[in-house]
Amino acid sequence: MRRTTPAPPVRIVHLGLGAFCRSHTAWYTHHAADSSDWGIAAYAGRTRSRDLTARLARQNGLYSIVERGPVRDRVEVIGSIVRAHSGGDVPRLVADLSAAATAIITLTITETGYRLRADDTPDWDDPSVVADAEILRGVARGTVTTSDARPVTALGRLLLGLDARRRAGSGPVAVVSCDNLSDNGGRLRRGLSALAAGCLPETAAWIAEHAAFVSSSVDRITPRLAADEAAALAAEYADEAVVVTEPFRDWILCGRFPAGRPAWEAAQARFVADIEPWEARKLWLLNGAHTLLACLGLVRGHDTVARAVADPVCRDAVNRLWNEAERHLPDGLDVPAYRRALLERFENPRIEHPLAQIAIDTLTKLRLRVVPVAERELAAGREAAGCATAIAAWVVAARRGALPQDASSESVRRAAGAPDPVLSMLTLLSAELAKRRRPFQSRIAAAQARIDLADP
Template sequence: MSERTQPPLLARASVAEALPATAPPVRIVHLGLGAFSRSHQAWYTAHADDASEWGIAAYAGRSRDLADRLTAQDGLYTLIERGPEYDRFEVIGSVVRAHAGDDLESLLRDLAAPDTAVVTLTITETGYVSTPDGSPDLDHFGMARDLEVLRALGSDAAVEPTARPVTALGRLVLGLELRRRAGGPALALVSCDNLPDNGGRLRRGIEGLAAAAFPALPDWLADHVSFVSTSVDRITPRVEARDVAEVAAATGRLDEAPVIAEPFSDWVLSGEFPSGRPAWETAGATFVADLEPYEFRKLWMLNGAHSLLACAGLLRGHVSVAEAIADPECRSAVERLWDEDARNLPAGLGLDHYRDALLERFSNARIEHRLEQIAIDSLAKLRVRVAPVAERELGAGRTAEGCATVIAAWMAAIESGFCRADAAEREIADALASPNPREGLLGLLSAKLAADPVFAAKVECEFARIAAPAEVTAK
């Protein structure tokens, strides 16, 4: 354990107890340091009964700004739990070290460290740089370059300062290879991204890149690495300058890296932890043998509705989820989507209660979950949140009208100048420049849906209905 100085952000006495001066030892490495990881995985770790035994070394993505701000505060930050009527302030102390994304030396050292037992990831859908089946996309420039870098290291070569993988999977594979060479113990890799079978997708990406880069690594992975799938849920909006001021006013201390979250949180996990894990169940996490039903419930109903509200809401001049769900047109579209989602989920998931809870959460006007934030990388999101439900509905002989509305709203938002912040920007631009832009966009989303002329016509019909009355331009 390391000594931790008192930071300039202690919560008021009526909220959280004073944190111990000694930080927990680092036993978790996290890739993708951001607001969500701090409101969710770090929060569960801080609330576990054995929190004093599990510290996190967290690595940012591209930016070093957040890591620098957290480092100045010894990793401590305020979580603002924003309910419909009031805020609750709590200091979270599970992040022991925060690193910039380019701090490769520290990352490799942490991944190879024998005390590291768990690696968690929130790198977003696009961060996996994979093909639709989860294999590493070796046609992608970054992944192809990483493979060259990894191969150049050889089975015994030292890591040169200039040999730097740029993708998350490339860096993780290199860290696992160094752990193998050091004779390190087994560990669990835990994907916490909004992807179906996210643990399986991570496995296919890691194993595929490892097999192509290091001949001895795949066999070691089979015996020493587990891949855990999870379903994560906690709305975490972007922090504004006024939120920093609110923390200072409420607690009397300055915090340059607070995070906001709704009171609700959920975490369902499935998989093995060969070297142990925090007692996350004592903080409310659930461990199950079959994750898929919970995963699809969340992806389709929460995330799918979010994507719908983002696209349709932006077109109708709304800014936040709360504004959009209060619009009868948007609310009706969400209900139709949920009807289709529910038909493709098994019994026993409490869907009526889940829908009611979602409406309550969406309607919390004090959680300013901005639509423009949700709309980022919409193509990748709709591929897993909406297209699978549409394919199932069509396969059952139904019209998938609710899904068609989401897809049409996405197309209208793109053509109106919204939803352009997308990793697939080039492909989207090519589709828009084609003789039939909607046909091109639908093909990017799902080849199966694009091949169904009845569904394609339904999308066109919904597009005309959605786009015709709206005279909204991009803001």
């Protein structure tokens, strides 16, 4: 694939190159009113993405998006990614992060990629965080040069780049989290600032003055393609980097852009003063239902969202979870219409969204998507039975070995095999719920029994 017009100048650096960033942040940038002024240098964050960067490089950053509706496809070529690099190319990343032309840094590194504790401080039990901190302290002492530093975590690399930006005097920058975390911009600011305070104190002060952290709520289902489908699409479109996504898209942002930003509103992005209600709507309804469907659907023999939501047992569980979440959302979000739209999106038979993909990192996802609703329901004196069913589905899926391997698999396996698996797994999920909510534990156990008895 070749460009027919000049590539836009790089003014955005993206961490976490993958299918979602290409269907969402890159799509919005391509459709901005001033897209010719805003190019993206994108860096992969995972080993399996190295081949993607090579494929994109061969295509000058161009790739096709296939918007897969229930009946037909719509295809277009996206040109906002100017360069694609391996995440391991730290010197090039640092050069881009410190460049005066860079105005925005965006991230899609998944919930677990932040490597933060519940209090938004770095996870010092993570060996990679500890190793990166030592590298960054070496940079501060002058015993490690910036060009020789090779941190491996996303925040470690970002902090190294911001330190270089401070030293170069390159001016302010906006940092935009696009991951499924509530207050994602605030969490990123707190986590990065804490890491900087312990490793690069001068840069910590610079971040407080010169870096703006933008929270955003992103919404577009973009399933990972199976190898055979990817090969078929590559042949059909003469494109080695095709992305398949749904027609629906939504992006809501809250925060400052001190060095400017694309006119994303031309692509119907929304800028709001308070993002929390929108985040909650998306996390609790779309993402919460996805996590429930992943666990319950796998237990009941389904493999995709569309097949799971067509199962009356799964669909009823989703609606009961949504009823509880809706009670804690403010007016003005048009929740009934959003729920109807979600069911239509879930039912789309031409979007093959694998439950096994969604089920990765279920422990982290439940903490963010279901536990907050359960806490609010219980505090209001209600039973939180819908939330109990979601947690029970996770317990059953873990006990049966239906969940994919991830970073928490071993701790989940041990908890699932304990004499009281409900208590052990609830403790792993939320010590507060396990400690103070014995009736809730009983409801999880009852839901677990119903799930076992209701096997298809």
